[in-house]
Amino acid sequence: MAAVDSFSLLYREIGRSCNYYLEALALVGALYTARKCVSLSCDFYNLLRLHFIPRLVSRADLVNQYGRWAVVTGCTSGIGKAYAEELARRGVNIILIGRSAEKLEAVAKHIAETYKTETAIIVADFSKGREIYPAIKEVLRGKEIGILVNNIGVFYDYPDYFTNVSENLLWETINVNIGVATIMVHIVLPGMVERKKGAIVNVSSSCCCHPTPQLSAYSASKAYLDHFSRSLHYEYASKGIFIQSLIPHFIYTNRTKFSSTLSKQSWLVPSAEVYAHHAVSTLGLSKRTTGYWLHSLQLARTSTDWTWWSTTAWRTTEKNPLQLM
Incomplete structure (x- = not known):
C-alpha cells in the first residue's frame, strides 16, 4: 500500500x-x-x-533628385542597355561607356531619337587597367553626373573548377568586376558630394549572397561589389548620396540563351527591359535589393548554402553553360 x-x-x-x-x-x-x-x-x-507602390504613384523626378546626367558602363546590351533606356525614359541624359564604338553609337542614337534626351559616348576598354581612366575623367569633367550605374562585368565562359580557370581570366575578373566600379565611383563621387546629391548603382549578383562552387572568383568579385556598396552608403548617406547594391537573379539576355533551362522568358526569368523597369523604381528606396519582386522571393527561399546550390547546380557543359548576371 x-x-x-x-x-x-x-x-x-x-x-x-x-x-x-x-x-x-x-x-x-x-x-x-x-x-x-x-x-x-x-x-x-x-x-x-x-x-508595387512606386508603380502606382507618379514617377520620381530623377533629374531634380540626382542630376542631369547618368553614366552607364557595360551598356551595349542586356541590363546595362535596358537600364540606360529606362533612365532616358525618365528624362535623364545618358553617357555610355564601352569598348565598341560602333555599338555605343548605335545605342546612343537609338536613345536620343526615342527618348529625346542628350547622349554621349566614351570608348574605353576596361581590361586595359589604369591607363584608360584619365581620358574618362576628362570627358566627364564639368558635367553634372547625378547617377552612376556600374554594370560592366566579366564572366567565365562556363562554370569550372578554380584550378581550371586561366590566370588571364582571373586577372580580368579582378580588374574589371572589382577595379572598374571602384575607380568609377572614385571619379564621380566628389562631384556628387559637392552638389550634395547623387546616386550610384553597383550591379552585383544574387550569387554574392552564397558560396557558388565553380564560379568562385566571379561570385567573390560580386560579393566585393555588394559589401563595397553597403559600406559606401553608410559613409555618404548623410551627405545626400544614395548608393545601391543591385543583386539580380537570372535574367533573359544573350548570356542566358545558351542555357536550355533559362532560354525562355518567364516571370522568374524576366527580360532585361522588364527587369530594368522594376529596378529603376527602387532607386532611392532600398540600398540593397534584387530589383525585381520575384527575385526577392527567390532569394528569400534560397536562404541556406545547400538550398542555393541545389537551385543553381544546372547540368552545365562547354556547349550549354550556366550564365549568371
Whole structure:
C-alpha cells in the first residue's frame, strides 16, 4: 500500500514538473511564432513598398533628385542597355561607356531619337587597367553626373573548377568586376558630394549572397561589389548620396540563351527591359535589393548554402553553360 501511495505521489510530481516544461515550451513557441509573423509582415510590406507602390504613384523626378546626367558602363546590351533606356525614359541624359564604338553609337542614337534626351559616348576598354581612366575623367569633367550605374562585368565562359580557370581570366575578373566600379565611383563621387546629391548603382549578383562552387572568383568579385556598396552608403548617406547594391537573379539576355533551362522568358526569368523597369523604381528606396519582386522571393527561399546550390547546380557543359548576371 505504501508503494502504491509512493508511486502515485511520484507520478503526480512528475506530471506537475512536465506541466511547467510544457508551459515554458508553449511560451517559447508563441514567441517564435509571433516573431515570424512580424518578420513576414515586414517582408511583405517591404515588397509592396519597393516593387508595387512606386508603380502606382507618379514617377520620381530623377533629374531634380540626382542630376542631369547618368553614366552607364557595360551598356551595349542586356541590363546595362535596358537600364540606360529606362533612365532616358525618365528624362535623364545618358553617357555610355564601352569598348565598341560602333555599338555605343548605335545605342546612343537609338536613345536620343526615342527618348529625346542628350547622349554621349566614351570608348574605353576596361581590361586595359589604369591607363584608360584619365581620358574618362576628362570627358566627364564639368558635367553634372547625378547617377552612376556600374554594370560592366566579366564572366567565365562556363562554370569550372578554380584550378581550371586561366590566370588571364582571373586577372580580368579582378580588374574589371572589382577595379572598374571602384575607380568609377572614385571619379564621380566628389562631384556628387559637392552638389550634395547623387546616386550610384553597383550591379552585383544574387550569387554574392552564397558560396557558388565553380564560379568562385566571379561570385567573390560580386560579393566585393555588394559589401563595397553597403559600406559606401553608410559613409555618404548623410551627405545626400544614395548608393545601391543591385543583386539580380537570372535574367533573359544573350548570356542566358545558351542555357536550355533559362532560354525562355518567364516571370522568374524576366527580360532585361522588364527587369530594368522594376529596378529603376527602387532607386532611392532600398540600398540593397534584387530589383525585381520575384527575385526577392527567390532569394528569400534560397536562404541556406545547400538550398542555393541545389537551385543553381544546372547540368552545365562547354556547349550549354550556366550564365549568371
